[in-house]
Amino acid sequence: MNIGEASSATGVSAKMIRYYESIGLIRAPLRTESNYRVYSSDEVHxxxxxxxxxxxxxxxxxxxxxxGLWQDKERASAEVKSIATGHIGALETKIVELQSMVKTLKHLANCCGGDERPNCPILDDLAGETIKTKGH
Amino acid sequence: MNIGEASSATGVSAKMIRYYESIGLIRAPLRTESNYRVYSSDEVHxxxxxxxxxxxxxxxxxxxxxxGLWQDKERASAEVKSIATGHIGALETKIVELQSMVKTLKHLANCCGGDERPNCPILDDLAGETIKTKGH
DNA sequence: TATAGAGGTTCCCATCATGGGAAGGTCAAG
DNA sequence: CTTGACCTTCCCATGATGGGAACCTCTATA
Structure with a gap:
């Protein structure tokens, strides 16, 4: 299997496969006589x-x-789980940040007429002027 | 006001202020005789x-x-609103993606013993093996 | 069999927003 | 006058990816 086939079999672009090899994430595969990379089913996996x-x-x-943990048959699943939960935490932090941005933007967009007139609470907010919330 | 003061007044690092100037996001400020950048309150704004x-x-x-829209007194607020709502959409898409990742990871972490034994559903999933969900 | 075109190889550059650091000039306080 | 904090420019690095040039190789078809 050459790099193009490995690419379409995995959804990883040929460019990225070479990159992953160059940074040592994956091992360098065997080559044909004409220097083409050849991937085994293990490598595709x-x-x-x-x-x-x-x-x-x-x-x-x-x-x-x-x-590394996958290839180490002796590893403790605790180690993997801790990486995963750490990652979940990072993702959740990111989500909260994005949600807060969305909330602010929605509030601003809501207060913005979106018409032909130049008055615009979004720009006012970006400029640091306090927004007048219409009483709820 | 020199660049360090402008930086602490705005929370933008001096490095980034120079960068923003270099890419034309902000205009080049006046300089002192000794070539120091001097920021007016307008520029700080x-x-x-x-x-x-x-x-x-x-x-x-x-x-x-x-x-640009901020500095254009004639602009229509509709233009600003459309940028903002487009941005809200992009953020929401990102949030949904992250939430889906979290959901999958939580499911996996939940099925993972997290103990000393090597059996690990997280790695199994990454490796492409179907996970056996315990009947609810 | 010659040729076209699809696909491989390496190498360099660009992205986006940010930080690090070197080498050197300037300013204020002691 | 020295010290240390701050300024200047310039170059390099990050992380993950894509673009493209220059060149080589394979395969199908005229």
Whole structure:
């Protein structure tokens, strides 16, 4: 299986496969006589593992750790679980931040006429002027 | 007001103030004879505008547009509102994605013993094996 | 069999927003 | 006058990805 086939089999672009190899996330595969990379089904499996971890939002570094644990038959599942829960915490923090941004923006957009007149509470807020909330 | 004072007055690092100037987001301020940047209160106000927009998750490019609209007394608030609502949409999409990641991870972490034994559903899932959900 | 085009290889550059740090100039307090 | 804090410019790094050039290789078809 050459790099193009491995790419479509895993959803990881050829560019990224080479990149992952260059940073040592995955091992360098064998080559044909004409220097083409050849991927075994094991290596494709590894690529799928990487793809899934990245999709779940793990950084490449975290992915490398998980990959190491995956390949270590003696590892304790506690270690994996702690990486996962740490990651859940980071994601949840991010979600809260985004939600707070959305909340503020919705409030502003709500107060903004969105018409032809120049008066605009959104810009006023960005400029630091306190917004007059209409009594609820 | 020199760059350090402008920085602590706005929460934008001196590094970033220079960067914003270099990419044309803000105008180059006057200089002292000894080549120090000097910021007027107007310029500090602009920096605060930028800071607030960035905090709300607008990209530098979007911020530039908003800044232009802010300085254009003739603009229609509709234009600003459309940028804001577009941005809200993007943030909400991101939130949904993150929530879906969290949901999956929580499910996995929940099924993972987190003990000394090597059996680990999180790694199994990453490796592409279907997880056996305990009947509820 | 010659050729076209699809796909491989390496290498360099760009992105986005930010920080680090070097080398050197300036200012204020002791 | 020295010290230390601050300013200046310039270059480099980050993380994950894509773009593209220059060149090589394979395969199908005219």
């Amino acid at each position: 590894t690529l799928r593992f990487v793809k899934r971890a990245r999709t779940l939002g793990f950084s490449v570094e975290e992915t490398a750790t998980l990959l | 602009t920096l605060r505008f930028v800071k607030r927009a960035r905090t709300l998750g607008f990209s530098v490019e979007e911020t530039a547009t908003l800044l």
